[in-house]
Amino acid sequence: MTASFKGFFKDVKLQCSRCGKEINENDEMTVAIRMPNKRRMPVGPLDRVLSKFAHEILCTKCK
């Protein structure tokens, strides 16, 4: 895999806000998020949306 190819599909890392644990695929998490208004409704991959809009992400241990 070339560097540019990797860059294109670069994952957004979601971390637990309390302990810093990385949230991986299939992990459960608790997210605090405010309902956005219709004009600013976020669209896109969930991890990207959450990294932008969630104010708190907690892993199963910290919730």
Ligand SMILES: [Zn+2]
């Ligand atoms: Zn945690």
